[in-house]
Amino acid sequence: MEALAERLSQLDSQAEGAIRVVMFYDTLMRRRVDLPALTRASAGLAECVAGVRLHGTGREIRMSPDGRPAPAAPASTSAPVTLDDEEIGTVWLERPGVARPLDEMVVDRLAIAVAAVVERYGPARSTMADPALVELVVSADSDEAARARALRLLGFPADVPVRAVAVRSARPLDRVATLVCPARVVKAAPLADVGVILATSLDPAAFPADVHAGIGTAGPPDRSWREARTALRFAGDREPVVHFDALGALALLAYVPPDLARDNPDVTAIARLGGDDLRTLDVYCAAGSLRRAADLLHLHHSSVARRIEQLGRALGVDLTGPDGIMRARIALAVWHLVS
DSSP states (O other), X not given: OHHHHHHHHTOOOHHHHHHHHHHHHHHHHHTTOOHHHHHHHXXXXXXXXXXXXXXXXXXXXXXXXXXXXXXXXXXXXEEEEEETTEEEEEEEEEOSSSOOTTHHHHHHHHHHHHHHHHHHHOGGGSSBOOHHHHHHXXXXXXXXXXXXXXXXXXXXXXXXXXXXEEEEOSSOHHHHHHHHOSSSOEEEEEETTEEEEEESSOOGGGSOTTOEEEEOOSBOHHHHHHHHHHHHHHOOSSSOEEEHHHHGGGGGGGGSOHHHHXXXXXXXXXXXXXXXXXXXXXXXXXXXSHXXXXXHHTSOHHHHHHHHHHHHHHHTOOTTSXXXXXXXXXXXXXXXXXX
16 A cells, blocks of 8 residues: 555656546555545555544544644645535645645545445434434433433433534535534434434534524433424524523413414514514614614614604503513514414
């Protein structure tokens, strides 16, 4: 293997070199090498540091040509690792100076080889998981032994609390999961009409703006999933990502019977408002002041004041004081939950 790498580095013909790169990786695949061996061989071939990262497990491997630890450097050439149309990881070279002509081909073949190794040794390394396993983890009806086994099969450590996230998005669920949890174990699966993401930690700020998500607290997965679904019901365009623990007492509104909620006079009055009026009222209740609401709506504060006065008359609520704002905010939240 080392002799082949040495011969490749001495080739003058780029076309012949490309063929030799393909042969090099074909040889590695026939030998059924694992990821560390594959990365080490790639570093020797490229004569620079090579790296592999798997999104689903957070595993990262970096190898220098001599097998010794090397200071991290920016990637000079990289490629995604794709398995079953899902991006499951990244491979790269860290070459000081100018990239060599065959570097792109090396990382492309390395990416293909990594996908083959992952597929051979277990599809659970991908972000998308078996929905049946995920449902076993988050279901309130699962016994603890079955839940623990399902978590192990998904790749989660036994002693680390898992956080559940409920997601509504037109984006592929695996892409959303790897965005919010790029370097640790993360699993995702569709359950009924909502997506579920399981992770030990995540970055809420990394959710794309068009994704609505509810985030449960870290702890028992069934409780976290129940909290996540509740939080998702409060998510909207103004606040697309909602943490359950930030709802406080507002979370209790999710348990009000829908028929009882719709019959409430304040909720009925909210339901009669148009889109612009609803947005104005929502922003005003969240901002707590006319001037702050005017800044958020990009309007003059006197214009917002006239709108709020008209909305107060329509609702039969004094919106100039804290009690009226609180009443309108609760009515808005309940209307959002049952609409």
